[in-house]
Amino acid sequence: MNKRYILSADIGGTHSRFGLFEFQDNDDLIIRDKIWLNTKEVNSFEELILQLKDTAFEALDICDITVIAVAGPVINNLFSSPPNIKWDIDLRTVVSKGILKNSYLINDFVAQAYSILTPAVRDVTKLCGPNPKDTTIISIIGAGTGLGKAMLIQKNSHIFALPSEGGHSYFACINRKEYEFLEFCRKKTGLLQITEDIVVSGRGIELIHYFLTNEYLSSEEITKNFKKYDKTLAWIARFYGRVCRDFVLNTLCFGGFYISGGLAARNPEIIYHPCFIEEFFASEKMSHILKQIPIYHIKNQDIGLWGAAFYGMQKLPIISKTV
Numbered sequence: 001m002n003k004r005y006i007l008s009a010d011i012g013g014t015h016s017r018f019g020l021f022e023f024q025d026n027d028d029l030i031i032r033d034k035i036w037l038n039t040k041e042v043n044s045f046e047e048l049i050l051q052l053k054d055t056a057f058e059a060l061d062i063c064d065i066t067v068i069a070v071a072g073p074v075i076n077n078l079f080s081s082p083p084n085i086k087w088d089i090d091l092r093t094v095v096s097k098g099i100l101k102n103s104y105l106i107n108d109f110v111a112q113a114y115s116i117l118t119p120a121v122r123d124v125t126k127l128c129g130p131n132p133k134d135t136t137i138i139s140i141i142g143a144g145t146g147l148g149k150a151m152l153i154q155k156n157s158h159i160f161a162l163p164s165e166g167g168h169s170y171f172a173c174i175n176r177k178e179y180e181f182l183e184f185c186r187k188k189t190g191l192l193q194i195t196e197d198i199v200v201s202g203r204g205i206e207l208i209h210y211f212l213t214n215e216y217l218s219s220e221e222i223t224k225n226f227k228k229y230d231k232t233l234a235w236i237a238r239f240y241g242r243v244c245r246d247f248v249l250n251t252l253c254f255g256g257f258y259i260s261g262g263l264a265a266r267n268p269e270i271i272y273h274p275c276f277i278e279e280f281f282a283s284e285k286m287s288h289i290l291k292q293i294p295i296y297h298i299k300n301q302d303i304g305l306w307g308a309a310f311y312g313m314q315k316l317p318i319i320s321k322t323v
Contacts, residue, residue, distance in 0.1 A: 005064050013145030031306070071146060072084075074105050113151065140258040208232050241271075
């Protein structure tokens with residue numbers, strides 16, 4: 001059997017990850033190499049790929065297919081204007097110049113959803129809940145620079161990952177103090193619509209801490225000292241639990257609810273905090289349903305690469321018949 005190679009990428013607002021994957025028929029994906037670049041240091045997607053070419057990363061030369069996952073809505077597997085990145089991605093430009101070949105563009109959380117079917121989640125940790133009895137619907141959420149969501153639907157032999165821009169939904173406040181925080185966010189950001197990805201993200205931690213203490217610090221400074229800033233930790237934990245609860249109620253994911261993203265991977269105390277669990281189950285009518293949902297924590301920050309590679313693996317038979 002011939003080995004096939006997939007170049008996968010996960011383009012986020014802060015980091016751009018690239019991976020070289022290998023597989024043979026009926027075998028698991030194997031990651032051979034990976035590299036992280038800084039998204040904010042380049043002025044275009046083409047510049048990012050050319051920067052990748054200048055490294056010792058060999059994937060561009062040997063890959064059979066390229067799958068790019070990006071944090072934003074995707075049109076026709078070709079174009080995206082990511083909300084947290086200063087440049088657009090248009091695969092037609094880089095393909096026409098011969099920089100990439102056999103390329104697909106997908107949403108980053110579509111990739112993360114597909115990763116649940118790969119070895120990338122073998123070390124997943126269960127937070128709570130029973131073992132899944134029905135894996136038809138699985139949901140995944142993850143906070144980092146922004147907030148992403150997606151669903152994985154498995155029916156018979158068919159598997160679909162459904163994208164979402166639900167992170168741009170309005171953030172729900174429930175008491176006077178939180179409404180004061182909402183107005184504070186509007187004043188500090190200049191935005192009228194305070195969405196979930198503004199609050200449950202690295203930027204959100206900065207805003208929460210600023211509101212509570214009148215002290216502006218970077219999210220890195222705050223998270224390194226969560227023991228000192230316990231009230232900030234409690235607020236972000238409660239808000240994350242609320243967003244997770246609402247997404248679970250939207251999707252009824254009895255197959256499992258997965259929490260990914262750099263925020264929880266680097267700061268697991270957020271989702272293990274009592275305020276997270278308390279808020280997750282805080283539903284006057286649906287707490288009994290929420291208790292039937294298994295909740296998992298994915299610590300692997302490269303799952304977007306694995307999911308993009310899985311997507312490419314499904315597309316390769318089509319390409320092999322047409323080239």
